[in-house]
Amino acid sequence: AQTVTQSQPEMSVQEAETVTLSCTYDTSESDYYLFWYKQPPSRQMILVIRQEAYKQQNATENRFSVNFQKAAKSFSLKISDSQLGDAAMYFCAYRSVNAGNNRKLIWGLGTSLAVNP
Amino acid sequence: AAGVIQSPRHLIKEKRETATLKCYPIPRHDTVYWYQQGPGQDPQFLISFYEKMQSDKGSIPDRFSAQQFSDYHSELNMSSLELGDSALYFCASSFSNNSPLHFGNGTRLTVT
DSSP states (O other), X not given: OOEEEOOOSEEEEETTSXXXXXXXXXXXXXXXXXXXXXXXXXXXXXXXXXXXXXXXXXXXXTTEEEEEETTXXXXXXXXXXXXXXXXXXXXXXXXXXXXXXXXXXXXXXXXXXXXXX | OOOOEEEOSEEXXXXXXOEEEEEEOOTTXXXXXXXEEOTTSOOEEEEEEEXXXXXXEOSOOTTEEEEEOTTXXXXXXXXXXXXXXXXXXXXXXXXXXXXXXXXXXXXXXXXX
């Protein structure tokens, strides 16, 4: 069974600085998807970025980028030029590409990010 | 762009009552998921439907049932509610394995 681990329950960053949230996972599959979701105080679940395991290039979405290390099973999220609106709970998630079943997301426990003005 | 729509946004019920949560997926999305998120917890997968058939089952209590209708909307029925059922219930939808899950805004259920 796949597992996702976020070892940092809480992080903080100064506004305009850069922060990296870590995520490791365990799987025996060779192809899968990885996601970072953001959950602000409103409790919405917002997709931040996704990575396809077969792509070596790290995904980037504006100020958000990932460092995907497939061999190490690591998928960290880097937030550049942090803004107050980035303050949220960040969840790392894994998804199998197995078309048979298990399309559900497997979640880490989340990292609460505080952005200090 | 259309998003996943959940109703109601908030629901207050008493113990032993019944609740029905509704979810309208993004058009053309073929899979619907239900998640339960307790305070300070990660979302727990309950159940999913692919093309109106149950595709996967997680930690859904026997008191809960769900279905997906011909118009692809889904309903989560919760009976004999308990205090511990108080949580945020998310519905999400996706199209095939290539697309990420898109979440609705959730239904906050409070059981008193």
